[in-house]
Amino acid sequence: MAKLFDQVLVVDIESTCWQGYPPAGQISEIIEVGLCPVDVKKLARLEKRSLLIKPIRSKISEFCTKLTTLTDEHFRAAGTLADAVGILKKEYRSPDRLWASWGDYDRRQFERVCKELTVPYPFGVGHLNIKTLFAVAYGDNGEMGLDEACERIGLPLEGTHHRGHDDAWNIAGIFCHLLQKFRLGGTLVA
Template sequence: METTNEIIIVDLEATCWENDRIPIGQKVDIIEIGICKLDLTSHSISHKQSIYVIPERSEINNFCTKLTGITPQLVEEKGIYFEEACEKIMDEYNPEFLTWAGYGNFDREQIFEQCDWLGIEIPFSGEYLDVMYEFKRHFRLHKSIGLKRALDHLKMNFDGNHHSGADDAYNTAKILHKILEA
């Protein structure tokens, strides 16, 4: 396997419902893949983007739009199907050679579940880093804390909008960089 000094950071936004009450006949669908690359040599964060995804098993409701800022119209105009999004990631990030990371395990599990449902290959390597867990371990905390609280702990500002996949991925990259340089 090729060695590299880059890590892909991923943060998903998905269809969601108030009190996690998923309506009968609907399933959680990825509606945004926020992604960027952390270069461990230059310490830079690059290739930041939002890939909007058309939900195939559910609809974007008002609660979800309020939380994420993602509207059905936005996804209709800019969205691509999940399988196309995976192909785009493979073309632009060469993820099969890179470790990938996210804040917690939800994103990893959701990608696995959606790939399994579609019968497609997972677009990432088998090397996944849970930044939430690594943060907890690094600072010897008794329990995990959320993304914003982790940034507060590091006395770092949150850049962008919370629950924007690209912004959350970028902020996760900042946290990971800080942990790895310590």
């Protein structure tokens, strides 16, 4: 099947987490896939979506709830990782589109968790690390956090930081900003 360049799928995942090491017998797993497709021609964010995934190998810790606002209650009707992968493939044609995230954590976590749970990886080989792209575009010596990058370009950080759908929306805003500057041949001002 041919690659599609009409949209880039901006993804941000949240995983079970703890302050320090995980408790015995628990493994970090994906609990939310935040998604914001970007219309490449219009440089427009198309939607903000959250796919919640019920954890099966870990519990939602107090630390995780403080960070993400997600509680056990959020996952009572949540689907499985396989359900989320099915939605990405069917509704967004994820294997045929470039996908992007803020950093490489999301890609590595998806690869690891899909392999461990024998769930097909939902994406093709094309992944764009917007965190690295941002640093290179601005000539920085290192990468910065999402909140710092939004502040730097004057983009308000919308929603709740560390909720997948809100972070995906904000990352997509930064991505659109970078593409707009590149297309206009404009200078990125720090």
